[in-house]
Structure formats: C-alpha cells, structure tokens
Amino acid sequence: MSAKKTTAKGRPRATTPHKATESHRMDPREKRWLFVLIGVFLAVNIITLSPAVPWQRWLLWSKPEPAKSFAIEIDDYEFTLPPMEAKVGEYVEFTATSKDVTYGFGAFRQDGSLVFQMQVLPGMTNSIVWRFDEAGSYDVRSTEYSGPRHSEMLVEDAITVTQ
Numbered sequence: 367m368s369a370k371k372t373t374a375k376g377r378p379r380a381t382t383p384h385k386a387t388e389s390h391r392m393d394p395r396e397k398r399w400l401f402v403l404i405g406v407f408l409a410v411n412i413i414t415l416s417p418a419v420p421w422q423r424w425l426l427w428s429k430p431e432p433a434k435s436f437a438i439e440i441d442d443y444e445f446t447l448p449p450m451e452a453k454v455g456e457y458v459e460f461t462a463t464s465k466d467v468t469y470g471f472g473a474f475r476q477d478g479s480l481v482f483q484m485q486v487l488p489g490m491t492n493s494i495v496w497r498f499d500e501a502g503s504y505d506v507r508s509t510e511y512s513g514p515r516h517s518e519m520l521v522e523d524a525i526t527v528t529q
Contacts, residue, residue, distance in 0.1 A: 430495055430497070432457045432495050433456040433457055433458060434452060434456070434458045435459040435460075435461060436448055436450050436458065436459070436460050436461065437461050437462075438460060438461065438471060439462070439464075439465070440462060440463070440469045440471070441464070441465040442465075442466060443508075443513065443515035443518060443519055444519070445471075445506060445519065445521050445524075447506065447521060450525045450526070451526045451527075451528070452498055452525065452526075452527050452528075453527065454498055454500065454501050454528070456497065457495055457496070457497050458496055458497075458498075459493055459494070459496075460484070460493060460494050460496065461491060461492070462484065462486040462491075462492050463486070463490070463492070464487065464488040464489075465488065466488060467488060467512050467513065468485065468486065468487055468510055469485075469512050469519070470484070470485055470507075470508045470510030471483065471484050471486050471492075471508070471509070472507050472508070473504045473525055474504060474507055475502065476503060476504075480509075481496075481504060485509075485510055486510075498527040500527070501527050501528055502527055503522075504523075504524065504525040504526075504527065505520060505521065505524060506524040506525065507519060507520050507521075508520075
C-alpha cells in the first residue's frame with residue numbers, strides 16, 4: 367500500500383517534479399533589457415565625466431592655482447571682509463571661517479542672481495576657487511539661515527571684478 371500526499375482537507379496534493387539539477391536561464395528579453403540598461407549606464411557616465419563637458423573641463427581634470435586668496439571671517443551675524451578685487455578670467459580663492467554658527471557665503475550679481483555659494487561651518491576652514499567671467503560689482507550675502515539677524519547679512523559691492 368502506498369501513501370498518497372494530501373492537504374489538511376484530505377484532497378490530493380499536487381506534486382511537481384523537483385528540478386534541482388536544472389539551472390535558471392535568463393529569458394532573451396531579460397538579457398536584452400539588461401544589456402540596454404548597462405549600455406545607458408555606461409553612456410551617461412562616460413558623457414558626464416568627459417572633459418568635453420564644459421563644467422568638467424576644470425573641475426575634475428585640473429587644479430587651478432588661484433591668483434589671489436581672500437580670507438573671510440564671520441561672527442555674530444557680521445562679515446569681516448578684506449578688499450576683494452579680481453580680474454575677469456583669473457582664479458581667486460575665497461576662504462571663510464565662522465566662530466559661532468553655520469552661515470552661508472554667496473556672491474550675487476547686481477540683478478540678485480546667484481554666482482556661487484558655499485556653506486561655512488563653525489571651526490572649519492571652508493574654501494572655494496572661482497573664476498569670474500564678467501566684470502562688475504558683486505554683493506555678498508549669507509545663503510544659510512543662521513538666526514533672527516540673518517536678513518541683515520548683506521554687503522553691497524563687496525567684490526569688484528575688472529577687465
């Protein structure tokens with residue numbers, strides 16, 4: 367007498383042969399999608415890391431030596447700025463330190479549009495190297511909310527860029 371496998375309700379259990387020796391193979395459609403996704407991934411990385419992309423030209427592949435360096439101190443909602451004059455096309459370094467809280471250091475065009483900004487963390491030396499591409503006067507503002515006097519942190523015409 368052979369024993370039949372049944373469910374809890376007494377019905378015969380469906381059995382399928384165990385395929386332990388067979389390996390799972392990818393469907394041809396799955397393989398195509400996998401190759402397409404890998405191709406897209408590689409293409410995007412090659413294009414965005416290429417020196418042909420304008421913003422990568424000097425960011426990744428060169429270390430520009432700044433012609434000038436400006437040390438900025440921020441404390442109690444006030445900027446202590448040296449005279450900051452630069453020429454169009456030259457690299458300048460802005461190094462900022464904070465003595466109390468986190469501030470932002472941003473350069474703005476006269477129309478109020480942002481040129482660059484960096485976060486200034488207390489107790490750390492924070493720096494950015496920048497190259498101005500147009501002459502003019504630039505305002506400096508805090509770009510990080512730091513407390514009730516944040517809105518007072520504006521220095522008009524703080525940076526002068528000449529030809």
